[in-house]
Amino acid sequence: MSYLRYVKVIGTMHVSPESRERVRKIILGEKPHAVAIELDRRRFYAIRNPQKMAFGDAMKYGRKGIIQYILTKVEEKLGEEFGMIPGGEMMEAINLAGLLGVPLYLIDEDINIITMKILKAPFREKLLLLLESLAVFIPLPLKREEKDIIMDFKVMMTQFKMRYPYLYRVLVEERNEIMARNLIAIVDSLKAKGIKKPKVIAVVGLGHKKGIERILNSHKAFISPR
Template sequence: MSIMEENITRIHIGEKEFILIGTAHVSKQSAEQVKEVIEAERPDSVCVELDEQRFESIRDGDRWKNTDIFEVIKSKKASLLLVNLAISSFQKKMAKQFGIQAGQEMIQGIESAEKTGAELVLADRNIQITFARIWGNIGFKGKAKLLLSIIYGIFSKEEISEEELEKLKTQDMLDGMLQDMTDSFPTLKKPLIDERDQYLAHSIKHAPGNKVVAVLGAAHVPGIKEEIHKEHDLKKLTERPKKSKAPKIIGWTIPLLILSVIVYTFFSNPAAGTQQTISWILWNGSFSALGTAVALAHPLAVVTAFIMAPITSLNPLIAAGWFAGIVQAYFRRPNVGDFDTLSDDVTSVKGFWNNKVTRILLVVVLANLGSSLGTFIGGADVIRLFIRNL
């Protein structure tokens, strides 16, 4: 049996036939196969592994041009946008290597559904809910490992052959890939694969008509083959994890402790209190300014980070990076060209720093990271000075 035939799974439930096409998201053969299958089968419905947000992103290729960078910063979404861009960069690099648009097989599924008159079904769970459930369930260590993996994906210059890519769609390679992922991130597989298998299976099973074609990433096919025979609670699958109160408690406890120590020291030893205040300002301001400088920010953005970090570190509701980012956006406002080249620029480290959009996001993130580091070091120094002057 050829690889092309192995990628198709047929399931019959009652009078309905489900044809699952397992694809690689940057494979020319996958896109061609999707076209051939849909046009040959003439299904009543075509399900694609997309949610409304990703569907609109595909349909509106100029969406970046309408981005309000100030609104992104004010709505506290700079880090999320930067991570989203970083995650997509690896897939875009592979797509560029093989001369195909990332997600071309999904685009082909949409076009073929329109051509054949089939009803299009957006079968996947909202991507923001998936991210929220991943982020809320992997713990601090898992978050660190995941971020390092994302960074490695940007920096890595490894290339694979198209033959190796096509092998990722076979069952043996797939099992090995999932096992590796489970070993590295034990809690990642459930929200990323298992829960979406259930959601996708429900969407496919309840798609209109008696013949349904589903265009899916190969990693989901084995799970959907099992889950499609079951019923699933979509309300449970789309719940956002409850936010832990611990970060908020810690976020207020540390600044209150620092302020209390400095105020107490001022009353008992004004000279020591002054020294504590200077230490707090220098550590916070310097590290935040350093992070901003690493992002190659405008000089006034660096100065802003230095001034605001000691203040914002005492209030968890605001962050130095927001102020530095707004100043950077004011003096280095992105133009249409920056948004036009954004998808290509995120495929390289140089591009991340050169594009004005990602430069602003880096300013926000690195200024905040520097401020956080300065908070811990400056706080420790304040406590040290307090103990020394007891």
């Protein structure tokens, strides 16, 4: 029996109020034994203690700081357009885990490691990424329904994989592997505590959902003979 039997993966748009409501509805409805979210310790602390960083401050940390600054600004811009701060659905999952009294797990790769991998990208991909990041200063279209945004997102992910093969591998595929392994470890730990049929809710970005589910489905969980 695959690990996917024990894990329900919620794919969210990080800046969508509809995603936040879906996370709330599913977690309260499922009443899981554990909640897992697409964050590491540094981003978990940042989301709990939000602070604005000026570009001048980011420059003090060199290329790594500038890349993190650009990524933050992109999320902030999207949050303004959709009426939701970046990571609102993650905060919802964090709060609900506390409300239900179940363990909360941080399953994503360390942001510093991710940033260092980005810095090792081929020059062509880094240049394209920089140019496309400038779009953060351009007004976005009027608000749309989430289903329409998801359709555009699927096309965007396909295009991203074609234009940025290296970045797609390190930002999507490798993180899928890491998060899936962490979810497998969570299920195993719950089973070791005597929970025969553990139920884990994982809240991740929409671009990671299918990849994580595919990995979980390919791994078989140990079933007690009892």
